Amino acid sequence: MSVNQQAHTGPPYGQPQPGYQGYQQPAYGGQPLPGVPQSQYGAYNGPMPGYQQPVPPQGYFPSLGFPSKGSPVSLNSDTSSLAPNFIGSLRAPPTSGAPPPASGASLPSGHLTYSQFGHGDVQNGIPASAAPMQRPPASQPFLPGSAPTPVSQTSTFQQYGPTPASVQQLSNHMAGMTIGSTTAPAPPPAGLGYGPPTSVPPVSGSFSATGSGLYTPYTASQGPSPTSVSQGLPLAQPPFPGQPVSTQRLPTQVPGFAPSPSSTGIGPSSYPPSTGASRPPTMPGPPLPGQTVAGPSMSQPNHVSSPPPPSTMSGPHPGPPMSGLHGPPPPTHPPQPGYQMQQNGSFGQVRGPQPNYGGAYPGTPNYGSQPGPPPPPKRLDPDSIPSPIQVIEDDRSNRGSEPFVTGVRGQVPPLVTTNFLVKDQGNASPRYIRCTSYNIPCTSDMAKQSQVPLAAVIKPLATLPLEETLPYLVDHGESGPVRCNRCKAYMCPFMQFIEGGRRFQCCFCSCVTEVPPHYFQHLDHTGKRVDFYDRPELSLGSYEFLATVDYCKNNKFPSPPAFIFMIDVSYNAVKSGLVRLICEELKSLLDYLPREGNMKESAIRVGFVTYNKVLHFYNVKSSLAQPQMMVVSDVADMFVPLLDGFLVNVNESRTVIASLLDQIPEMFADTRETETVFAPVIQAGLEALKAAECAGKLFIFHTSLPIAEAPGKLKNRDDKKLINTDKEKTLFQPQTSFYNNLAKDCVAQGCCVDLFLFPNQYLDVATLGVVTYQTGGSIYKYAYFQLETDQERFLNDLRRDVQKEVGFDAVMRVRTSTGIRATDFFGAFYMSNTTDVEMAGLDCNKTITVEFKHDDKLSEDSGALLQCALLYTSCAGQRRLRIHNLSLNCCTQLADLYRNCETDTLINYLAKYAYRGVLSSPVKTVRDALINQCAQILACYRKNCASPSSAGQLILPECMKLLPVYLNCVLKSDVLQPGPEVTTDDRAYIRQLVTSMDVAETNVFFYPRLLPLTKADVDSDSLPAAIRNSEERLSKGDIYLLENGLNIFVWVGVNVQQGLIQNLFGVSSFSQISNALSTLPVLENPFSKKVRSIVDMLQVQRSRYMKLIIVKQEDKLEMLFKHFLVEDKSLSGGASYVDFLCHMHKEIRQLLS
C-alpha cells in the first residue's frame, strides 16, 4: 500500500464544488474546465434554473491528518489520544488496504497527509544552500489521479522517501480502532472538513488578475502542476528568506496614477470650494479637458509655489496646467513616497485655481518661484485626484501574476481586488488575516502620533480557492497540542528550539518550556528541527490541531450539531407563498447539509417548528407513518414537548419529513392569525439543543414585529424624526435587554441563530437581530417579499446559508508577542471577558476585526507576532483548534509605517469602529471623529515623512492615497448619513452586516464596482474595465452594471442602440424595458450571454446573492442608483469626492499650523 493509493480512495482534495461556477472555470457558462475534478456529488441546483452556487464542501476534507514523523512514540500517543469516548464515533478507514500514513490514525483515508514524504530518514532539512527540493509525486495522496493541480510548487521540494514501515504500523492501529460506533452519524476520525467551501472562491482576489482589469479565471496553467500542490509547504524555501524586493510596496515605486508616481506633485493646484457642484448634471461621457478649467477664476494670493509651465505637465488633459498628475515627476528630487497635491492656501473656499505646480517638492526648479501669470480658472480635475480604479488596476498588473509567498515577515499582500494565489511558508494567508499595517511602530508614542489604528481583520474559517491548500490537521496525541507553559501559545513556526531540541523558547512571552518526550526531535546545524518540513505547526502559518477532551465542554466530546428550521406561518407568510416556497425548498436542500470528509451523509440532525402566536413542534421520527404535531401555547415558559423524534437524521426520516413539508402549507393555508411571537421561538430552539446536548443552528423565517403577548414582545418605536438628534442612537439599540440575555444563553449552548426576515413594515431589526448578531449568525432581509421577484435571491441565500462551512461553539483568542496586545474586537460575537471572542457559530464568511495597542516597546529585530487560535466544533462534531500565525515588522521611522499600510483594511476597521460608535454617540460626533482621525493620520505623514514643501500642498502617502475617497464613502453611507428613502431597519441591518464583513466586502460595499457592459468583449472571459463611480463617467449610449455586494444595478442610458436593447432585454425600445425584472431574460445572442455570465460570475464571488435591479436613465429608480455613484454629491448631503478632498486638506492644514 502506498500513500498514493489513498488519494484515490478518499474524496479528492481539490474538488470543485458541485454546481459552483465561475471561479476556476474559464467560461462563465458553467462549463467545467477540462481537467477539473468533478465532485462526486451532483450539483444541487435546486428548483431554480439559474442557481449556481458555491456549494458546500461535500466530498472532500479540508483538513488533513498530519502524520507525525514516524516515531513510534508519537504513533502510540496518537492512537491513544482517541479516547474511548471518542473512538465510538470513529469509522474504520474505508480502505483497509491503504492505511493512512503515519500518525494518521485518526484520519479517514483520503485525507491529505502532510508529510508522507517525510517519514524516511532523509529528514535533514534543506541543504544549507536552500536549494529547492523535489517532492515526489507520491507525497500527494490527496490528489485524485486526474485532478488538476493547484498551486505549483514544483521542483522546490526535497525528495523524501515515504517510509512504508511506519505506515504499516499505523494501519494496524487503525484496524484495531474501529470499535463500534456509538452515535449514528459518526464523525470521521480526523481531518474532517466542511464540504464544499473550499472551492468557493474567496471573495477577495476573485477578480481579474490582469492589469487590464479583466477577469481572468484561474486556470490550470496558472497553477501548478499537480504534483506540486500537495502542499504549499515551505519546503521550497527557508522559512524566512531574505526580503523579496518585489513584495515590498514602496511608495515611490508604486505606479500611482498616470505616469508620474506619487512623487510628483499631483493635482490641480486649486481646489475650488464646493467645486464638485459644478459638475454637469448630465453625464455625457468622460469629462472633457476643457471642463476642468471651468471654475471661477480667482487669484491666488496664498499660493506658494509657482506653477510650472503647463507644458511640463503634459498629460491627457492638455490645456490647463492642472494636469500635474500626469506630468512627469520633477526631475530632481527623490520623491517622498507619497501622493502630493498642491494647492493654494484656502481649501474649501472658492479661490482661484492655482496654476499647476510642476514640482511638489521644494527645491525643484519650479518650486517657490513666483507664480506666473494666473492660469485660466479651473476646477479641480477629477482625473487628477487619486483614482481607486487606477490603484486597483496597477496592483493587478503588478502583483496578480506572482503567487504571494508568505515566508517573509511583514510583507504587504496584494490588494483584495487582485486575483492572486497564496503559498503558505510560515505566515497566515491574507485570506485569513489582513492588517492595517505590516510594519508597526516600535513605541506607543509613535503609534499615537500617527493615529494609524493597528488592527487585524481575521477570517478564521475563510474559504480558499481550489489551488490553495487547506490547513492540515495535526494530532499531538492525548496530551494535546504542544503549548507554551506560561502564555499557552500554541506551537508555531516562530518558537525557538534550544538545548539540542529539548526545550523551546516562546516567541510570544520568552518563557522556556520543556519539549514533551513524544515531541522531541533533533536539531540540524542551523538549529532547526530536522522534522521542520514534516510538521505544519513548525513550517506553516495556518494549521489545525485535533483538540483533546480537555478542550471540550464538561470534558466531554461534543455530539454532532443540529439544524432547526423554524417557520413563521402567520397570515402574511402564508399568503405571500413564502411558507410553501420554504417547505418545497427544504425537501431537496436537506440532502445538502454540510458534511465532513468522505462521509456519505451529514452528521447534522434536523428538526422543525412552525409558529405564529403559538409554537408547533413536529415529531418526525422515522418509525412514524405520519408526522405528529404538538402545540405549545404557553409561550411564557417555553419548553420542548418532545425529545425523541424531534431531531432526526434526514435519511432515516426522509419519508416523514417529506410528508410534513407537504402538509405544512396546507395546514395553515386558511390561517387568519397575523400576530407573531419571536423570543419564544429562539427559546424553543435553544431548549431543544440543550435537551439534545449539542450545538446547532436555528434558521428562523420571520415576517413581522412580534407584538403577540410573550416574552420579548416589541412595540413599534420607529421614529425618523430622531435622525440627526442626540437620540438617533436609540434607533440602533435594542428596545429591550431581553434579547441580550437570551443571546448569552444561546452562546453558552452553542446555539447560533440565522434570521431570514420578510417585513412589509418596520419590524425592529435592531432588536430582532441581537441574538443573531451575538451568536455569530447571519441576517437576511427581503423587504416587501414577492415570490416572483425575490424568490431566486432568497433561495440562493438559503442554500448557501444551509450549506456553508460553519464551526460551532467557537472561542477565539488572539495572542501577541510582548509589546502589543489585542484591546478591542469588532464583529458578530459575544464576549464574557476581555480576551475571548465567543461565537455559537462561526461560518466561512464571518470576520472579526481586532485592534492592538502597545503595552511596551517593540524591537525592530524581533518584530511583532500574532497568533489567532480558534477552538470550534466541526459539522461532524469534532473538536479542533485552528491556528493562524502572522509576523509583522516593527519600525522606528514613521515613514516605514506609512509605506506598509493597507487602506482597504484601514477602512474596514474605521467603518466598524464608526458603526459601533453610533450605538453610543450622536452620528455627527462619530462622523467628526472619523474625519479628525484621518486628518491626523495624513497630517502626521505630511509633517514627518514628506519632504518639506509648501503648506498648500496636499501630500498623501502612496499606500493611503485612497483614504480620503474611501473614507468619504463611509461617511455618506446609509448608517452615518441616511437618505430619505433609507428606513430605520435598513440602517440597523447594514450596520450589522458591515460589522462582520471582510476587507473585500467592505471595499466593494463602500466603493461599488461599475462596469460598462457595452464595452465588454463578448469573445473573451474578461470583464470590461471598471470605471469610477461618478455620473459624469456614464454615457447615455451605454449600459452599465454596478455591484456592491448586496445589489446589482443594470443602468440603461436613454440613447442606447435599439439593437443592444433588443439583445439584452428582448424588447424593441427603451420605453418597453421593464424595471420590474429581477433577472435578465435568457436570450440566445452573444451580448445577452456575456452580460448574464458577468452577472453570474459576480453572484458567485459574493457571499450573498445580490438583488438585480434594472434602472432606466431618467426613470424614478435612478435616484436609488445614483446613491451608489459615490464620487458624486449625495442626495442626503454627502460630499463629492472632490469636495471632501478639499475639506480633508483644510483639516490637515489646520492640524499642521
Ligand SMILES: [Zn+2]
Ligand atoms: Zn509563551
